Amino acid sequence: MRAARLISLVLLLQSRGTMTAGELARELEVSERTVYRDVEALSSAGVPVYADQGRNGGYRLVGGYRTRLTGLSREEAEALFLSGLPGPAGEMGLGDAVAAAELKVLAALPASLRDAPARAGQRFHLDAPGWFGDAETPPLLPDVARAVWRDETVVLRYRKDREVARTVDPYGLVLKNGTWYLVGRVGGQPRTYRVDRVAAVEKTGTVFERDEAFDLAGHWAEQAAAFVRSMLREEAAVRLSPAGMRLLRFAVEPYAAERAAESAGEADDRGWRTTVLPVESLKVAASQLMRLGAEVEVLGPPALRARMADAAARLAALYAV
Incomplete structure (x- = not known):
């Protein structure tokens, strides 16, 4: 100490x-x-x-007592202080470690780069949680993070429909829209767990051998894309105005908007285009497409068109003069 x-x-x-x-x-x-x-x-x-x-x-x-970091450009020094995300690091119980590391780097920087952390802090800030998300830190996140750092196999007591126990090799943590996820291996297969649903973390005293070829970022991207694709099990035929095409990505999943843009036909004389939109369900699709108002016309399936017509009729009745 x-x-x-x-x-x-x-x-x-x-x-x-x-x-x-x-x-x-x-x-x-x-x-x-x-x-x-x-x-x-x-x-x-x-x-x-x-x-x-x-x-x-x-x-x-006195006496020039200093250790310098040589060969470091201003851009590199400023980027270095962007990498130590203090909020998420603090939630994992690493706030003191990040602060100590930044202090050591700052002490070693030459005088010409000493303003790097201030410049970076003035220009960039990461606000990870979504606007309406629950930003409460999971109480067991530091315990999970400690197991990840130490490559320690743990037994997680996990709440789903009921509480279950899983022996997990914890590979990494992901922060998505304010929610923490643990990516680990169970029986040799990758699994993902929400950390806020972990009821207990029990040590096993065993250190697992990490697969160095495992790419956490790549795995997460693949799983996230597969999850979205698995949800979009139905399709809707729609006509979109030029404004509707621009606004579609704000109303539906990005993957669905991309698919719709790729399959869109030629614009008619008014600029409207017909396309096929992947949707989760008719109920969800109706809710999403209502956000586009008069910039979209649903062509099919008939049940979805009927939902949109009913919603439009009720809106017209509310605003009838």
Whole structure:
């Protein structure tokens, strides 16, 4: 513990220059007396910590005592500070680790790049949860993340229709629209679990051998696409105005909008195009297509056209003058 604090003290002085004992104490969350003892220990170990006396005094490093990161461009330095997503890292219990790593990198940067974190923070921010999603952190997320980091096989007690137990090799975590998912192997097969449905994480004391060829991002993309395709089991024939074609991607799944655009016929003299739209069900399709208002006409199936006609008639009755 003390060794880590001594390193943090040196890195703070490297990155910020002169700091008072009070400032160091607040940053390190210790007393000023502890700071005095730590500075004395560093001096005894040969670290050139110098105390400036007076009103504007404090501790600083002398003699060019600094480790530099060489060959790092400004763009690379700024991108580096974009990669440490503090919100998700904090939810996984890694907030302190990210902060310590950024401090070490900042201390090693040359003076010309010292403003990299501030520039990145002023320009980019990741707001992972959706607008209307529940952003509450799953209580067992740190336990799951710890197992992922350590390649530890665990037994998950998982809530579905009922609570079940699964022995899982946890390969990775994915944050999608504010919801955390665990991707792991069960019996050699990949499985995906919502972390907020995990009721307990039990250690097995076993470390599994990770398949180094496993690509988490690629696997997730494939599974997400397959999930969307599996939902879109029906089709609707529709006519769309130019505005309807533009707005379709905001009303339906992106995959469905792409398919509809690919299969769209030539525009008529009014610019309307006929196409086939993959849909989940007639009920869902009616709800989605109503968002386009008069920019879409459903041609089939008849049951969906009837739903749209009924909704249009009820709207007309509401707004009849």
